[in-house]
């Protein structure tokens with residue numbers, strides 16, 4: 001795996017998403033490269049598997065290394081439910 005590709009793919013994803021987080025849709029000040037299929041599950045570092053996500057979303061989705069990360073759908077649903085409940089989606093961006 002060529003990790004040097006990550007910054008390039010992150011910038012590309014960020015542009016494609018207009019600078020908005022893939023999950024919570026907030027403007028990102030410090031975007032991260034999010035692997036849709038996690039690296040530890042064999043997810044490739046390719047444009048089709050990399051999206052830009054805010055640090056908070058990226059860390060939350062992979063918060064507990066003992067458990068499998070939430071799937072994209074599971075995490076997106078969590079964010080949606082929080083929005084509906086009026087919970088602020090981001091404090092630091």
Ligand SMILES: [Zn+2]
Nearest residue numbers: 021024054057
């Ligand atoms: Zn986010």
